[in-house]
Amino acid sequence: VDPRRGRNLRISELSRSSGVPVPTIKYYLREGLLPSGTPMARNQADYGEDHHHRLRLIRVLMEVGGLGVASVRRVVEAIGNERLPIHQVLGVAHHALGPPLDTGPVPEDVALARSEVDGFLADLGWKVSEEAPARRPLADALVALRRLGLGYDVDAFRPYANLADELAGWEFGQVRAGTSRADAVESAIVGTVVFEAALTALRRLAQEHHSATRFGRGRILGAG
Amino acid sequence: VDPRRGRNLRISELSRSSGVPVPTIKYYLREGLLPSGTPMARNQADYGEDHHHRLRLIRVLMEVGGLGVASVRRVVEAIGNERLPIHQVLGVAHHALGPPLDTGPVPEDVALARSEVDGFLADLGWKVSEEAPARRPLADALVALRRLGLGYDVDAFRPYANLADELAGWEFGQVRAGTSRADAVESAIVGTVVFEAALTALRRLAQEHHSATRFGRGRILGAG
Numbered sequence: 001v002d003p004r005r006g007r008n009l010r011i012s013e014l015s016r017s018s019g020v021p022v023p024t025i026k027y028y029l030r031e032g033l034l035p036s037g038t039p040m041a042r043n044q045a046d047y048g049e050d051h052h053h054r055l056r057l058i059r060v061l062m063e064v065g066g067l068g069v070a071s072v073r074r075v076v077e078a079i080g081n082e083r084l085p086i087h088q089v090l091g092v093a094h095h096a097l098g099p100p101l102d103t104g105p106v107p108e109d110v111a112l113a114r115s116e117v118d119g120f121l122a123d124l125g126w127k128v129s130e131e132a133p134a135r136r137p138l139a140d141a142l143v144a145l146r147r148l149g150l151g152y153d154v155d156a157f158r159p160y161a162n163l164a165d166e167l168a169g170w171e172f173g174q175v176r177a178g179t180s181r182a183d184a185v186e187s188a189i190v191g192t193v194v195f196e197a198a199l200t201a202l203r204r205l206a207q208e209h210h211s212a213t214r215f216g217r218g219r220i221l222g223a224g
Numbered sequence: 225v226d227p228r229r230g231r232n233l234r235i236s237e238l239s240r241s242s243g244v245p246v247p248t249i250k251y252y253l254r255e256g257l258l259p260s261g262t263p264m265a266r267n268q269a270d271y272g273e274d275h276h277h278r279l280r281l282i283r284v285l286m287e288v289g290g291l292g293v294a295s296v297r298r299v300v301e302a303i304g305n306e307r308l309p310i311h312q313v314l315g316v317a318h319h320a321l322g323p324p325l326d327t328g329p330v331p332e333d334v335a336l337a338r339s340e341v342d343g344f345l346a347d348l349g350w351k352v353s354e355e356a357p358a359r360r361p362l363a364d365a366l367v368a369l370r371r372l373g374l375g376y377d378v379d380a381f382r383p384y385a386n387l388a389d390e391l392a393g394w395e396f397g398q399v400r401a402g403t404s405r406a407d408a409v410e411s412a413i414v415g416t417v418v419f420e421a422a423l424t425a426l427r428r429l430a431q432e433h434h435s436a437t438r439f440g441r442g443r444i445l446g447a448g
Contacts, residue, residue, distance in 0.1 A: 086435070
């Protein structure tokens with residue numbers, strides 16, 4: 001018996017304790033995001049702490065990660081599949097978060113940027129699958145810089161890559177030995193989704209701080 | 225005479241050279257995202273390099289930054305207002321990128337997290353306005369961690385804050401003395417939007433790399 005299953009809740013209590021409306025919970029049950037409760041008398045079911053926890057995770061994936069129902073289903077199925085190695089669960093999460101696959105032909109400058117990004121990652125020596133969805137937005141960023149006439153080379157990303165490498169190394173180093181599979185999987189996904197949102201917010205705040213320090217007090221640079 | 229206005233283009237040529245369809249260009253003109261061309265004979269207008277460049281910027285703000293028409297209009301108006309200090313142009317861009325303002329009452333745990341984030345930023349000594357939109361997603365990230373029962377303190381963000389501070393310091397240090405106002409403004413906005421997308425992509429790729437190194441080869445941790 002899983003100790004987290006200690007307390008049993010009716011669906012109305014699950015709704016109250018989680019803040020998620022009953023019709024939404026029923027929708028998640030129908031869509032397979034949430035496992036069924038234990039059947040009880042008179043067409044009712046009981047829900048445990050696992051359901052409560054899963055509901056929270058669903059909301060974080062949707063609200064912080066911006067995932068849709070189909071993507072959340074893929075992530076929770078991967079988490080629930082005990083035979084799937086942790087590394088692959090993270091891959092499923094990345095695919096769910098990543099931009100959708102190409103639907104049409106790829107413009108020439110995009111194709112060129114993608115092959116440059118592939119070469120850049122190979123040069124860094126990173127173990128990254130060829131289908132990793134994050135390769136595409138990185139190439140798109142390079143294309144954007146070039147279309148703006150800023151003439152950047154893919155090497156402009158190197159300081160950011162070094163920093164991301166340092167950060168991910170530190171983050172994975174935080175996973176203690178002996179951590180259960182469930183906890184390791186969850187902290188990897190939460191790390192991706194929640195700390196990514198936090199890092200983005202902190203970067204903008206740090207930019208405001210440095211902009212205030214450098215350009216503050218109404219100083220106008222040049223005349224251009 | 226602005227040297228960038230050298231070449232004159234009909235709207236059809238502007239469309240061809242930018243890859244943006246004529247009806248879309250007309251829409252941007254009507255919505256005030258793009259300044260009018262120079263009026264010519266027979267109900268036509270000519271467009272210059274400025275228009276070409278502005279079109280590229282609009283597309284980057286929309287496609288990479290995910291901005292809508294109203295937000296792009298605010299950003300380009302801020303760029304075009306020569307009396308607006310650079311620091312405030314960046315503020316306008318951050319407001320355009322940031323999450324929309326609260327529409328309803330704020331839950332208790334969110335209000336608590338926001339005041340903790342305010343204290344955290346004050347403690348860091350960052351010069352950040354009280355209305356900075358990025359304060360809210362940072363508080364939301366803290367709320368998400370807590371709702372998942374992970375019991376994090378706002379200090380969990382400190383390593384990310386230090387890294388963001390280091391990065392922004394380096395980025396603003398790249399702006400050379402004597403840079404024109406137009407170029408400084410644009411590089412600040414591009415830095416926010418494009419390099420943010422690149423950093424997010426690189427972080428996911430670095431996570432995949434470290435996950436492969438740590439959890440790869442199908443190794444399953446614990447029994448969880």
